[in-house]
Amino acid sequence: MHLLIVIGTRPNFIKVTRFRKVMDAIPGAKLTLVHTGQHYDKAMSQVFFDQFDLRPDHVLKLHPGSAGLQFAHMIAQLVEVMEKAEPDFVLVPGDVNSTLAGALAAQRLGIPLGHLEAGLRSFDRSMPEEINRILVDQLSAHHFVTEDSGMTHLKDEGLDQGGNVHFVGNTMIDTLVHFSPQIDQSPILSDLGLGAGEDFHLLTMHRPATVDNREGCQFIVDLLQNLCASAPVVFPIHPRTQKNLESFGLADVLEHPGLKRTPPMDYFAFQHLISTAKTVVTDSGGIQEETTYRHVPCITLRPNTERPSTTTLGTNQMLTELNVADVMHAIDNPKEGVVPPLWDGHATERIVDVIRNL
Structure with missing residues (x-):
């Protein structure tokens, strides 16, 4: 099993910190981590990589032009990386431009695609992140869901086709649990x-x-x-x-x-x-x-x-x-609360189990 994950911003670094550890425990499994450079300065990237020991296998070069040119260049570079890497599955977390670029590149090459944090909706299409969420869910073959609302939205949008929507929990909580000391x-x-x-x-x-x-x-x-x-x-x-x-x-x-x-x-x-x-x-x-x-x-x-x-x-x-x-x-007047289901520090293992059994 060869899994390729596309990341690009600080919030998404936090969502993938446990994948290498989980994959290393599986004989024959391989992880390729691609950083698009969307957050490219040291304060936004390197300090997080150092703390989490993420070690990206590829760091793309950010295009110096407009946002549109940067996005197009990002897709082109991701296609090139994926063609050479030949992964069995591509996973894109979150809702940023890197998420959509990774999804489009995988779709272009016919590589099975999964969306981490699938089904989240603000219903505010003035937010670029909302457009990215909707488009990535439409492109994805598998949907990894963090909370009940995601299950409902994917069903309402006709994307729950039986066996392709997976309620796995929250990988950000995995990071919190593991790095608590x-x-x-x-x-x-x-x-x-x-x-x-x-x-x-x-x-x-x-x-x-x-x-x-x-x-x-x-x-x-x-x-x-x-x-x-x-x-x-x-x-x-x-x-x-x-x-x-x-x-x-x-x-x-x-x-x-x-x-x-x-x-x-x-x-x-x-x-x-x-x-x-x-x-x-x-x-x-x-x-x-x-x-x-x-x-x-x-x-x-x-x-x-x-x-x-x-x-x-x-x-x-x-x-x-x-x-x-x-x-x-x-x-x-603070609000008391409880932790949502499956926010238990083991979402990464659940995602990897789904992918390896496809």
Whole structure:
């Protein structure tokens, strides 16, 4: 069995950390890991590869032109890699451009394709990720599903054809479980001057819909001022967010004495912060799942979520409007939750078992 996995962004690195270990335990099995270069700088890629020992077999060259040219060039390079590698199966995780490029390349060559995180839907087609999810599911021969909503959506869309939809659990949780010792040993709290057991809020904001306009940036300013009044705030600031705060003349808030601003950080440090935070406020997708697994209250500032199990079962509260009073009310009234089915650290093994028995 020869499995080829296409990755390209930091969230998707986290979803495939256990495949090499699982594949190495199977006689005759081979794994080829291809990094498209979509997140190509050291902070976004290499530090994660070092922590997870991912060792990509191929790293593509990112085209210097427009986004369209980059995408086309990515597909062309993936076709070339797949032709030479001759895998038995291609697996693409998530919903980014690398996911769709890998799916199109595999489809072009007639290689059986599987989608990890299949069936997730936000029903917001203004999001590029939603278009990618829909297209990749249409191209895939096998669908690896993380939560109940994915099973429902694939059935509703006519993609459940008997034996091709597999409820396997969440490979991001596999990474959390396996690397728990390293996460627990992270010195990030002392590095930030926070005491053990000290309350703090963790904030992440990076989505263009939030940070690419003055209204969204002003909301971040107002939110930070209110959060800092109740407890210290750790803010690993995305370069896009910092750039926009500066361009709108709102960056002074980053000097607030209650704010602990950091650049994007490594996985172990960030997960330690999630596990010890009083509350996480975010516009991210994956963080909704990580907080649910950790039983940490999460407030997600988005009009929708493609991960509804985090709200129906988990600790996630969705706030569709950028309203500071609503955020503070949610912090004062945290949601308790349970871990969704099969989020147990063994999703990778289930996926590999399905593929090897095809």
